[in-house]
Amino acid sequence: MEPSPEALWHEAQAQVSLTTRILVVDDSTLDKFYAEKMELVTRHWSGKHGRVVQGINLISLLWTEGDRHIPLDYRFSEKSVDGATKNDHLRAMLDTAKVRGFAPNTIL
Template structure:
């Protein structure tokens, strides 16, 4: 279920738009790229991401109706979002990167994908690894 918005918004970015972008743009998932691809301003994309507090279950609720949930396969992807110049940013640490074949400074994103028997392959959950707590979290403090 999508969160109920408590006050009107002027942002043009929506959850379905953002998820569509993430599904269609696996390589460069940045606000700049979102704004370019979806023909919205960078400020709109940034406001959307700052305003909303989506969790893994929200991604599942968006993906589930598109999938045949009988007889499929779950797979896990752990990616490191490079943040080489970040200072004092939550969730940034040093993680092994298969892309760089070494430890890099970044954010460790763990994504759960579901592949159904009809050939659909969609993300259904995610977590950001919080090294300070030694476990994964959807948001700091949970």
């Protein structure tokens, strides 16, 4: 079964509190140095390597309460496919979080 943001939310929903108002955004590059023709693999800046690398760019939204971190949503950045920037994906995830009842005071 293909993973999806909706399936992730279905699993996470029972573990989060909508009244805790801290959401965390993470932008990660999953290195795929040797991938030649792999879906989602494009060139992205990697802070880890300090240069542009071949990989999958994953943008995720987490809910946190102290030591607990629960993923709520994610997007793969494929600007050449969907035309959306990382900021477009972030805004879409925040809009979805608002529809789900989150009203964060802080977004990190």
